[in-house]
Amino acid sequence: MPDDDEFNLLDFLPYLLNQAAEESSTAFHKVYKDRYGMLRTEWRVLFHLGMYGDLTAKEIALRSRTHKTKISRAVAALEKRRFLTRTRDTRDKRHEILNLTAAGQSAYLDLRSVAQSYHKDLISQFSEQDAKRLRDMLRRLARTD
Amino acid sequence: MPDDDEFNLLDFLPYLLNQAAEESSTAFHKVYKDRYGMLRTEWRVLFHLGMYGDLTAKEIALRSRTHKTKISRAVAALEKRRFLTRTRDTRDKRHEILNLTAAGQSAYLDLRSVAQSYHKDLISQFSEQDAKRLRDMLRRLARTD
């Protein structure tokens, strides 16, 4: 937005980010929905467990900046599909440690490779340097550093 | 994602974009919700009308890449709050031309200035050149060129 008076919606960063996010997510969304009947929070939980190993719901909520009720429902759905199991922590019975089952692990690996190929497709339109710049700027905006 | 085997969720572009979008939208969301009781699609409709003048619902749906039912409900809500009026096109009675009322115009101007200031805050953490690069890359990803 170079000029004060000339506001352009298409330059407004939150709008632009939302449009880009939506556009870039659609294709992947279709895959995990069609292939595994998953919702957005469900694949996120799956990926967090697949990437970082066994975690509690709380830890996933923190890492993904997602509200605990969303996580709670996603965990219930994944459990129902036998993609994960819960184990109560004997030391502190409030905590449930979540583990991917073999089926969950295999869904994760499958979707991870899909994600990787979508990512490559998206990023290939930029130079390596620009891709790095983009990633760094988005991380700052997402405050996930 | 430099290495094939080392997938990192925090580098996955659609995820990163979603996180950045959510993070950067929260504060503005609160403003239009608290001040005018608007939803996301409602401010988008308001902004499209404010920026581009009188449009039909269809045109807004196209420009904002939003489903027509969402637009339909947003228009109904804005009409109820007397932020816009509809005029049936006499040439083609299927079209309704939407116009902001004075109240709608004033809400638009108010929110626009809020948006501008949020935008400036967000963008100020980057150099002018990086900001331009970011905008251009996001536009390409959003395919809004």
Added chain:
DNA sequence: GGTTGTTAGTTACAAAATCAACTATTACTC
């Protein structure tokens, strides 16, 4: 050791988004 506070997670109810079917109007085609 009982009261108070905090934390992990769930549930219930209301609000919102999605999807498909619908009406009304115009365009196309024979």
Added chain:
DNA sequence: GAGTAATAGTTGATTTTGTAACTAACAACC
């Protein structure tokens, strides 16, 4: 000009999300 297709927009049923209140377990304090 009758029949079919296409377009603008709405509505209703279902799913998903958001908000707040809830249970259960633990911690801290006196």
